Amino acid sequence: MNSSRFTNGVMGVLAWIVALLIFFPILWLLLTAFKTEQQAFTVVPNFFFSPTLESFKTALAQGSGYWHYAWNSVLTAVASTVIGLALAVPAAYAMAFYPNKRTDFLLVWMVSTKFIPAVGVLIPIYLVYSAVGLLDNALGLTLLFTAMNLPIIVWMVYSYFRDIPKDIVEAADIDGASIMQTLFKVVLPLALPGLASTGLLALILAWNESFWSITMTDHSAATLAVYIASFKSAEGLFWAKMSAASVLAIAPIIVLGWFTQRQMVRGLTFGAVK
């Protein structure tokens, strides 16, 4: 009893230490965002200072284009998630309820596309995009995000569909439901929590994506990742302004994540426990 309480205490302290280690960069980012550029550059870490909103003002100022970038982030993240789900649901439905000999291979093959490093396909995709005029284009970026997330979305939706007993789908079949009616009236309502966490994960992955955003866009389709990077200018690094910009970039997704914590945990541990 006593020893288990002691163990629990030690584990608790360890958990806090690890949590602080993970959280520290974000805390530092947050603190730096409220500093002046001079304070941000001090060699000795400075935890106590009089906070200022100067950096945020600059970051949100008329010419900075925050709202432009934010709009692109929202547009590409939401659109790629919606398209991704729309493509993944039928694919996962077929694989979960009408599996054949090739289904397992297909699933592994889809995920194996994630093994290729993005730089590996950068040149061909860049050349194709350049040829068809999709560079610096919101549609082009949305398609990239969709393609990037599709294997994960299919896997997750597939795993949620697999949790639905096949008997229920067969019962709907006998009750006279068409495939579409079975999908919309039986399968999707039952998989809704799973679909929500899948959508949320896809949204976050697309929102946080920086490699393709930075290389494939310039200004008109640029997302918040590009906006943050733009504070690394030729004149030098503006730590405080960059931090303020980063806070503004990650704030929406962190708030979203905060409100949907429970869904997220379910989504990230999918398939772990049946």
Added chain:
Amino acid sequence: MAIVELKNVAKRYASQQGSSGSNAVDNFNLVTRDGEFVVLVGPSGCGKSTTMRMIAGLERNTEGEILIGGRDVSQVPPKERDIAMVFQSYALYPHMSVADNMGFSLKLKKRPAAEIKAKIEEAAQTLGIEPLLDRKPRELSGGQRQRVALGRAIVRDPQVFLMDEPLSNLDAKLRVDMRAEIVKLHKRLKVTTFYVTHDQVEAMTMGERIVVMKDGRIQQIDTPINLYEFPANRFVAGFIGNPSMNFLRAKHAEGVVSGDGYRLALDDAHRSSMASRGAADVWVGIRPEHLRLGDATDTNRIEGKVEVVETLGAVTMVQLSVGEHFVSAQLPGHRKVEIDDTLTLACDSDKLHLFDTDSELAIGRESASQPSTAVEA
């Protein structure tokens, strides 16, 4: 209501090598009467569920024809076969209320709301689940879910009911109650019903006719009492009846079958069919309930040492070792029997069953007195 016909129906699964596929169901022939209650029974893996799923259309028969009400439905999807099915897992829609579960099929058929409501209420009344109509399946007990699953089938007013081990998830007492209730329901609705079970007691108590299956093949189709009295082969003899039949490998000579520890005289019917066989080996089958305590004066005697005694109150089950065989006997409850006693059992000649040692088919009496058997070799 309809007559269901299965003609040479087979289900073949392609094997991995593609050369010789295995048959889950082979050469299945059956014609039901209109409104008949047919039970498919057999050990697990015998093809009974596959047969039912082919009637439902959830799986396609690879050979033969399935006719419902005279229409060949082999290529027809489940929803156009006008059947209703009760699943072992109930398969209720978890996100719908009981009423919505029951009305789902009618809603899909775009029936008027008033008609749907009336049908749901009528079915709910029949099954005594009116107070549950607004609840979700997760708020119901196993027995209640079972009733809802039945209700969902009833409101359809289908030509055929299919029930796939519907009672196997219920506890023993509830199972007995529901068994009687399904039989009553069938008497009222008079819909042709197929009922799959692995439990021979369920089969015997519910079926008007029983199809006994093994390894994808029909062993015998008959009424419960005929299965019990005239099993077509050794498998059916051992499968039907509880406790199951004793088998003794015996030598036949001039109307008497005997072996180490037993000597049994045949009746006239058996005697004449064994006459042509001469001195052959044969399986003798005796049901435990047809054995009684005897003595040295009995012509039909089985002698052995008592190994196990199970006192059940009304009856006492005794297991004897007779030569190389074990024989169980069901004796009256008040008989005092001790382990290691030597017992002499007796039985009547007309209660004996004989089976060929190679084909395991029944020998003898079936031709004389068996009325309506369809036997598939």
